[in-house]
Amino acid sequence: MIYFDSRQHVDEKEEIQELTGNLSAQKAEDKLMRSVLENDKETIEKGKLIADSINQGLQSFAPELMYQQLVKNYSIAHNIYGPSLLKLATGYDPDYIRKNINIPEFRKELRFRIEKNIESLRDEGFLDSDSNISEKGFELASLVMYFEELDKITPKGILGEKMHKQASIYGSKESSRAYKKGDRYRDISIKRSSKLAIRRGHKALDQKDLQVFERQSRGQNYIIYALDASGSMKGNKMDACKRAGIALAYKAIHEKDKVGLIVFGSEIKTTIEPTSDFTFLLRNIAVARASRQTDFKATLKKAIELFPHGNVTKHLILITDAMPTLGEEPEKDTLKEVSIARNKGITISLIGINLGEKGKKLAEKIIELGNGKLYIVKDVENVDKVVLEDYYNIS
Numbered sequence: 080m081i082y083f084d085s086r087q088h089v090d091e092k093e094e095i096q097e098l099t100g101n102l103s104a105q106k107a108e109d110k111l112m113r114s115v116l117e118n119d120k121e122t123i124e125k126g127k128l129i130a131d132s133i134n135q136g137l138q139s140f141a142p143e144l145m146y147q148q149l150v151k152n153y154s155i156a157h158n159i160y161g162p163s164l165l166k167l168a169t170g171y172d173p174d175y176i177r178k179n180i181n182i183p184e185f186r187k188e189l190r191f192r193i194e195k196n197i198e199s200l201r202d203e204g205f206l207d208s209d210s211n212i213s214e215k216g217f218e219l220a221s222l223v224m225y226f227e228e229l230d231k232i233t234p235k236g237i238l239g240e241k242m243h244k245q246a247s248i249y250g251s252k253e254s255s256r257a258y259k260k261g262d263r264y265r266d267i268s269i270k271r272s273s274k275l276a277i278r279r280g281h282k283a284l285d286q287k288d289l290q291v292f293e294r295q296s297r298g299q300n301y302i303i304y305a306l307d308a309s310g311s312m313k314g315n316k317m318d319a320c321k322r323a324g325i326a327l328a329y330k331a332i333h334e335k336d337k338v339g340l341i342v343f344g345s346e347i348k349t350t351i352e353p354t355s356d357f358t359f360l361l362r363n364i365a366v367a368r369a370s371r372q373t374d375f376k377a378t379l380k381k382a383i384e385l386f387p388h389g390n391v392t393k394h395l396i397l398i399t400d401a402m403p404t405l406g407e408e409p410e411k412d413t414l415k416e417v418s419i420a421r422n423k424g425i426t427i428s429l430i431g432i433n434l435g436e437k438g439k440k441l442a443e444k445i446i447e448l449g450n451g452k453l454y455i456v457k458d459v460e461n462v463d464k465v466v467l468e469d470y471y472n473i474s
Contacts, residue, residue, distance in 0.1 A: 111215070115222045124167060125200060126223030129216045131164040134317040136310070136369045139211040142197040146190045153177050161314045168193055221365035228322040228463065229329070237326075237464055258289035266291045300392045300473055301353040302331055303339040303382050304466075306367060307399035308348060313369035316432055319459035320398050321364050323466040327396070328360045331470060339385050340364065345372040345405060352385040375403035379416035383423055393425045394451070394473050396466060400432040402441060410441055417448045427451045428469045432459060 114122040132140065137160075145168065148156040153176065157165065162173040169176060169192050179185040200206045205216035212220075255271050268290050276288040304324045308317070328338045337353035340363055349363050378397070386393040403409035417427060427449025429442045434455060446453045452472065454465045 111219050111222060115219075115226055122219070123223055125203070125205060126219040128164065128167040128196070128200070129205060129212055130220040130224055130318070130365065131161065131167060132212070133220060133366060133368055134314055134321070135159070135161050135164055136313050138368070139209065140197045140200065140206060141210060142190075142193045146186075146193055149176065149180060149189065150186060153180050163315075168196055170196070217362065217366050221361050224318075224322060224365050225325055225329075225361055228325045231322075232326055232463055232467075237467055255290040255292055258286065258291050268292055300331070300334075300336040300394065301339070301386055302327070302336060302470065302473070303341060303353065303385060303395050304328075304364075305341040305343060305378050305382060305395060305397045306364075307373055307397075307401065308342050308344045308367050308369045309373040309399075309401055309404075310344075310369055311400055312432075316400060316459050317367070317369050319462045320432075321367060323398070323463040324364045325361060326463040327466050327470055328357055328364070330467060332357050341378055341381055341385070342367045343374060343378040343381075344370050345374060347374075347377055347381050350381055350385060353387070372404045373399065373401050374405040375399075375409065375413040376406060376416050379413070379420050379427075383416075383420050383425065386423070386425060390424075392473060393423070395420070395425055395427045395449070396430065396469055397427060397445070398430040398432070398462070398466070400434065402438050413441070414444055414448060417445050421449055425449070426473075428453070430454045430456060430462065430465055430469070432456050432462070 111122070115126070145156070145160065148159065149165075157173060157177075160168070165171075165173045165176065169189055171189070171192075176189070180189075197206070197210065200216070201208075201210065203215075204213055205219060207213045255268050258267065258272075271290040272284060272288050275290060276284050279288065281288060304327055306320055306324060312320070324340070331338045332355050335355075337355055338360060339353040340349060340351040340360060341347065342349035342363075349367065351360065351363060354360065375397075379395075382395050403413050406412050420427060427445060428451035429446050429449075431438060431442050431453070434442060439455065442453050442455075452469055454469065456462055456465055
C-alpha cells in the first residue's frame with residue numbers, strides 16, 4: 080500500500096520514453112560503427128567525402144581527372160564537384176584553391192593531396208579497384224549521415240516535440256476508469272487515483288482506488304517520403320533532404336509508424352513500401368543520386384501502389400525544387416494523379432525548395448486536392464524540421 084498526506088499535492092508520473100531507431104546490435108559491434116561513435120575524425124571525414132560525391136551525382140573517384148579539371152577551368156570543376164567535396168578531397172578551402180590554382184608549386188601539392196586521399200579510400204576498401212564506391216563505402220557514408228543528423232536535431236529538441244495527436248501506438252490518453260486485472264501499470268493515473276482515495280477518506284491508496292487512462296485507439300500511420308533526385312537537387316539540397324528523410328524514418332519508426340521511400344527523377348529509381356526496417360531505409364536514402372528531369376505523375380502512381388489497402392492513415396510527403404517536366408501535359412497529368420491518390424485515401428503534403436511563382440501555384444493545387452500542407456523552404460538547413468513538423472501534424 081502507498082501512504083500519503085491528504086494535504087500533499089501528488090503529481091502525475093509521466094512515462095519515460097526511450098528513443099529507438101538505432102542500427103541493430105550486430106552493427107553496433109562493427110568496426111565502422113565504433114569508429115563513427117568514437118568520433119574518429121579521419122574515418123568521419125572519409126564518410127563525408129563519399130556522401131558528398133554521391134550527392135553530387137558521382138559514382139566513382141578519378142583523382143587525375145579531378146586535378147585536370149581544376150587546372151583547366153576552376154569554375155566548371157567547382158560546379159561539378161561542389162565546395163564541400165573539393166574541400167574534403169584536397170584539404171583546402173575552395174576559395175583558396177581558386178586564388179592559387181595558377182601557381183606551379185601549389186598545383187603539385189594539390190595533385191599529391193587528391194591522389195593521397197583517394198588512394199587512402201581505396202586502401203581501406205571504401206572504393207573498389209576501379210575507384211567505384213564499394214558496399215563498405217556506402218555503409219560508412221550512411222552511418223556518418225545518420226549520426227550527424229541526430230547530433231543536429233536532438234540537442235534542439237526537435238525529436239521531442241510531440242505535437243501530433245497520435246502520441247502512442249496504444250492511443251492518446253482520454254478519460255479514466257477503474258483499474259481492472261490485466262491493465263498495464265504504466266496506464267495508472269497516480270494523480271486521479273490519489274484524488275479518488277482522498278475523496279473517499281482513505282489514508283492509503285487501495286487497489287479499488289486505482290484509476291487507469293482509457294486510451295483512444297488508433298492505427299498506424301503509413302508515410303511515404305518521395306525525394307526529388309532531379310539534376311537541380313544535387314549537392315547541398317540533396318544532402319539536406321536526405322538528412323530530413325533519415326530524421327523522419329528515425330522518429331516515425333520510434334512512434335511505431337511505418338515509412339516508405341520513393342526516389343524519383345526522370346524515372347523512379349528507388350521504391351520501398353512502408354516498413355519498420357530503419358537500417359534498410361537509411362541505406363537507400365544515403366545512396367540516392369541526382370540526375371536529369373522530374374516526373375511527378377509516375378511518383379504519385381507508384382505511391383498509390385506502395386500504400387497498403389484498408390482503413391489506415393496514408394500520407395505522402397513530396398519534396399522537390401522544380402515543376403514536373405515529363406509528358407505532354409505534365410501539370411495536368413500530375414493533378415489527375417493527385418485526385419486518384421486522394422480517392423484512395425492518401426493525403427499529400429508538398430515541401431517546395433525555393434519554388435518560383437509558377438511552381439507555387441501548382442503546389443497549392445496539389446495540396447488542395449491532396450488535403451495536405453504546403454511548405455516553402457528558403458533555407459535547406461531547415462528541411463528536416465519542416466518534414467518532422469508535417470509528420471507531427473498527421474491526424
